[in-house]
Every structure is written in C-alpha cells, then in structure tokens.
C-alpha cells in the first residue's frame with residue numbers, strides 16, 4: 363500500500379498498530395541491544411571496542427552507499443569486515459540512505475538488493491537479516507520488501523519492546539546530544555518489567571555530533587545493563603533468544 367504524501371505521518375503509527383506482524387517479547391530476563399546507524403568510523407572503532415571490552419557485541423546498520431564514499435568520516439570496508447569477524451552484527455540501512463517512503467516499492471526493493479550486493483561483493487557476507495529505517499521513518503509501501511528480506515525493522519519510537527511487538531516497527535531509545543538525563547532509567551524500567559530495550563546512536567566521540575554518544579555514556583549504559591543482570595545481545599541474537607523464526 364502506498365499512502366498519499368499527506369498521510370505519510372500516519373505510516374509509522376499504522377505500521378506499529380495495524381500492519382506489522384507481531385513478535386512476542388516476553389523474556390524472563392531483559393535483553394538490551396546497542397545499535398549504531400550509517401555508520402561513522404568512530405562507531406566501528408570506539409563504539410565496538412567499548413562493547414567488546416565488556417564482552418558484548420552490537421548491531422551496526424550499514425548503508426553501503428555511505429561506506430563507499432571516500433574521506434567521508436564513515437567506516438570503510440576493512441572496518442566492517444573486522445566488526446563482522448569480531449561477532450558484531452551488520453544490518454541493512456538501505457544502500458542510498460534515503461527514506462523508504464520517498465521511493466516507490468520497486469525502487470525500494472532495488473535499493474535493498476543493492477545493499478545486499480554490497481554485503482556479498484564488498485564484504486563477502488550473506489545478506490543482512492535485520493533493518494533500520496533511515497531517519498526512523500517507516501513506510502507501509504516498503505513493508506512487503508522488508509518482510510521478504512529481514513526478520514525485523516527498527517524504528518524510532520521511544521520505549522521498551524514488550525508483549526506483542528510490531529516486528530517492523532521496533533521501538534528504541536536514542537543516545538543523542540544534548541544527552542537525555544534519563545537514559546539510565548530505561549535500564550531500571552527493564553528490571554521492574556522485563557522486555558527488550560534497544561538503544562541507538564551514530565558516532566561515538568568525546569565531541570559527538572548531534573546524533574552521537576560520548577564514550578563514557580555508552581560505556582556506562584553497557585556496564586549498567588550487565589550490572590542489572592540484563593543480557594546484552596545483537597538484534598539478531600535477541601530475536602533468536604525470543605524464539606522468533608528466521
């Protein structure tokens with residue numbers, strides 16, 4: 363289904379409430395996933411190292427078109443190979459990094475295939491299993507393409523995933539600047555009431571951009587998740603843990 367432009371704002375809500383297939387999120391112990399979009403070089407280096415130093419791994423949503431730009435500040439192909447070899451998950455974030463709702467369904471399908479080819483040809487990897495919407499903008503017109511290719515799609519609605527959850531509009535909590543002072547409260551909330559908490563950010567730097575994280579914040583959240591007894595898993599491993607079929 364393709365909505366007229368005036369109804370685009372309803373896309374996320376309709377996906378979340380009506381059209382997306384559901385997964386059951388009822389873990390005995392909360393799951394926390396740390397995810398990075400695009401991805402800046404600092405996410406692949408410092409972000410990954412913070413997770414690895416705590417024995418954890420993250421999900422990095424890759425737009426091949428950004429990675430292919432020279433001198434762009436984005437991670438490069440060797441960075442991505444190292445992430446994969448270290449046990450991190452590489453997900454799809456479109457190839458061109460345009461919002462799916464700006465594309466026709468056939469253009470969206472072609473773009474997702476271009477990113478799958480990037481995974482195969484440049485990285486030597488299988489096609490990615492999970493997706494994150496550029497700009498967190500979900501779209502009904504792309505839902506068929508997403509369902510046939512990925513287990514999940516992460517949106518930007520703030521919250522913890524619990525109970526019957528729309529697989530193609532997963533909620534997430536953003537780590538951005540200026541930093542929200544209740545970022546840690548979500549970890550406490552997940553102690554009280556188990557669920558799946560997904561954080562997302564972009565660069566990881568002492569001087570982060572508006573959509574990035576300071577390293578101490580990321581480290582505090584990873585350590586805080588583990589100290590509270592949460593499992594820190596990639597998105598793909600979380601879906602396995604929740605018993606979601608491939």
Ligand SMILES: [Zn+2]
Nearest residue numbers: 399400496497
């Ligand atoms: Zn993005």
